[in-house]
Amino acid sequence: MAQSIDHGRRLAGKVAVITGGAKGIGRATAKLFAEQGAKVVIGDLSFEDVTATAAALSPEGDVVGVVCDVRHETDIQNLMATAVNRFGRLDILVANAGIIPEAFLADATAELWDDTMAVDARGMFLSAKYAGLEMVKAGSGAIVLLSSISGQIGQLGQVVYGPAKFVASGLTKHLAIELAPKGVRVNAVAPGTIETPAVAAMSPEGIAKGIAKHPLGRIGKAEEVAWGILFLASDEASFITGAILPIDGGFLAQ
Structure with missing residues (x-):
């Protein structure tokens, strides 16, 4: 039976x-x-x-900040435990933490590969x-992973970042199948530029080239990605799992 949804407060x-909730897409999503x-x-x-982000978003304490480096398994365990201990449950994960290195094959080092995979791939896996x-224990939940257009197609200058985002896309599909019988949905978003x-830290040439390839002719806003994440995390998407939005x-329409 379809669930009753409060469209005014969709996550009540x-x-x-x-993860990565203090800046960029993570902060916009937390807000x-x-x-x-x-x-x-x-x-x-x-x-x-x-701490500053949590205080700014909710002086009442409904937003809590925790220091977490997703490269470290114990940090991620502590992050999830904080949610359960503070608020009694865990319904939604947005695995957003990531880095975006630009590199061509000739310049990419093993160290850059390892660092990127540690954050963008291993960190996402451990977060999920x-x-x-925790969600399996409760019999319900929604996980939203941050993939990318670079996790769907090949692009120049992303020989390290792109494969890490293909991990996010693949993880979405495989976890969706494994966790569906246990009441947990797993989806992803694939943002453009x-x-x-x-992104601001990328080279101006790289940003300009990225924008030029988007048919709408502009850079996207973090808030626009947050609305997509909200939909996938909410009960409005209760029959959606394994999707990459x-x-x-x-x-990607080209």
Whole structure:
């Protein structure tokens, strides 16, 4: 039977964890989730960033900041435990933490590969693992992974980042099949070029080329990605799992 949904506060009564939640798409998603009624635990690298973000988004304490480096398994375990201990449950994971290195094959090093995979691939896997285990206990939950257009097609200058995002896309499909019988949905978003601190750190030439390839002719906003994440995390998407939603200004339609 379809669930009754409060469309005014679509996450009322839900508890969410967002990795990389102090900046960019993560912060925009945390803000939107809090506005939609969720209790939110954000994880990020800096104590100052997570505490300031949590205080700004919810002075009442409905948003909590935790220092978390997704390269470290114990940090991720602590992040999930904080949600359960503080708010009594864990309903949603947004695995957003990531880095976006630009590299061609000749310049890419083994160290850059390892660092990127540690954050974008291993960190995402561990986040999904420990959130998923909590959700399986409850018999329900929604996981949203951050893939990318680079996790769907090949692109120049992303010989390291692109394969890491293919991991996100593959993880989405495989976890969706494994966890569906246990009441847990797993989906992903595939953003195009989005206005975030990580993208701002890229070369101007790289950004300009990226924008030019988007049929809508502009860079996307973090808030636009957050709305897509909200949909996939909400009960409105209760019959959707294993999907990868492009939020890319038409990039992948070409």
